[in-house]
Amino acid sequence: MKQINRKNIAVTALSLAFAAVISACGVKQTDSSAATPDAAQVKNSGKLHTLYFKDSSKSEKVVAAFLNSASGESEEVEMTRCGEDEDSYTFSCEGDVKKYNVASFDCDGKQTRKVAFNPCVSGWYKSKNGFIPYTEGKETNYLPHFDQVTLDCNGYDKKIFFWTPDDYDPHSDEKYATIYVLDGQGEVNLNDPDRRPDGCEYIPDQVGSMTQTTGYKAIVVAVSTYGNMNDIKRDDELIPDIGEYETVGDVGASKRVGGDFARFMAETLVPYVQQHYNVYTDALHTSVTGASLGGLETFYITLEYPELFGTAGVQSPSFWLYKDEVWRDYLSKKDFTNHTPFLYLYTGPEGGDTDPDVTQMYNRLIEMGYPSDRTVLHFNENGGHHPNFWCSYFSEYLSAMVYQSVEPLQSKQTL
Numbered sequence: 001m002k003q004i005n006r007k008n009i010a011v012t013a014l015s016l017a018f019a020a021v022i023s024a025c026g027v028k029q030t031d032s033s034a035a036t037p038d039a040a041q042v043k044n045s046g047k048l049h050t051l052y053f054k055d056s057s058k059s060e061k062v063v064a065a066f067l068n069s070a071s072g073e074s075e076e077v078e079m080t081r082c083g084e085d086e087d088s089y090t091f092s093c094e095g096d097v098k099k100y101n102v103a104s105f106d107c108d109g110k111q112t113r114k115v116a117f118n119p120c121v122s123g124w125y126k127s128k129n130g131f132i133p134y135t136e137g138k139e140t141n142y143l144p145h146f147d148q149v150t151l152d153c154n155g156y157d158k159k160i161f162f163w164t165p166d167d168y169d170p171h172s173d174e175k176y177a178t179i180y181v182l183d184g185q186g187e188v189n190l191n192d193p194d195r196r197p198d199g200c201e202y203i204p205d206q207v208g209s210m211t212q213t214t215g216y217k218a219i220v221v222a223v224s225t226y227g228n229m230n231d232i233k234r235d236d237e238l239i240p241d242i243g244e245y246e247t248v249g250d251v252g253a254s255k256r257v258g259g260d261f262a263r264f265m266a267e268t269l270v271p272y273v274q275q276h277y278n279v280y281t282d283a284l285h286t287s288v289t290g291a292s293l294g295g296l297e298t299f300y301i302t303l304e305y306p307e308l309f310g311t312a313g314v315q316s317p318s319f320w321l322y323k324d325e326v327w328r329d330y331l332s333k334k335d336f337t338n339h340t341p342f343l344y345l346y347t348g349p350e351g352g353d354t355d356p357d358v359t360q361m362y363n364r365l366i367e368m369g370y371p372s373d374r375t376v377l378h379f380n381e382n383g384g385h386h387p388n389f390w391c392s393y394f395s396e397y398l399s400a401m402v403y404q405s406v407e408p409l410q411s412k413q414t415l
Helices: 017-024 203-214 249-253 258-276 293-304 324-332 357-367 387-403 407-413
Strands: 048-055 062-067 074-078 080-084 089-096 102-107 123-127 130-134 147-153 156-163 177-182 218-223 286-291 311-315 342-347 375-379
Touching: 048 062, 048 102, 048 130, 062 089, 074 089, 102 123, 130 203, 130 387, 147 258, 156 203, 156 258, 177 203, 177 258, 177 293, 177 387, 203 218, 203 387, 218 258, 258 293, 286 293, 286 387, 293 311, 311 387, 324 357, 342 357, 342 387, 357 375, 375 387, 375 407
Parallel strands: 048 123, 177 218, 177 286, 286 311, 311 342, 342 375
Antiparallel strands: 048 089, 062 074, 062 102, 080 089, 123 130, 147 156, 156 218
């Protein structure tokens, strides 16, 4: 498979019906899914943003290295110690969120892994429990509370977990956005409720960090795709049937009922949440995210129901299951005249993650007329197919959801 140059994204003529539909209407948006959230709801994202770093090793000197992952532009800033407790020192500095989207920390000469830097990040904590999101002034909640319900999903039980902020008020005039998370069992340890699951993405912590830094409030709806009845498994639910597909290992036995699962999300789960929780009902404030097969199904759900989901967090998606001609045939039948969700695509390199297929999908979308200001690609050259990486960049998807853009990436990917 030919590798695509990520630095010089090629655009071909808008020749398919999909492109004709988009270009004919001048990419005019007639619904709220393409709008930017009201200024009264979200704090203004200025150029400089304060980043905190909590260090359990109590380093004497910490230097933050900021990076634009698309252009390679970087800058180092020495951090100032601004607090300490029995277990750690806390450092802070300012960085340019219009220019950089990645940060790492040099702690007395020892480098941490790269993580997201954007207006939705308060900070990061190098703790004894790993490298995790951190909200300045708050303790990390290692056991966040999730309410649980069981809904009928195409004839079998589906476990749904709900996280709401501590100050959630079901009767307030102020409503909340909704974040639907596929593979939601990854946030809730079904086997040991007294212990945070290994490899989770710390989504409640990241949403809390987002709220503190931006004022944007949201609840999390974690959808389990594990241990279903009627012999329907994760590989069945998270693979849609859009044409002939590639088979690898157990995936080759998939029933490919992703279409049924998408209908459950749109026709059962979303109405249930909007009836029982104090949330917005428009697409702008309703988003869905998932990784791996969950990323594939996230992409599919969003394109099938763009009037419901205004933002998609498509992390390391398994686009490789379908060849180029299948994807083109599927996309050519879509009409985004009135509803154009913001698509955030993330992947690591071939061999360690799901590229080049994700880069190819990004190029394919642009070639077929999907508005370039409604999609963005983050290619992490050091990324792998593991929750640690998805955790590290989950807040970038949150930033895409809040601001409907990822400025450092889009400024380098403008065609």
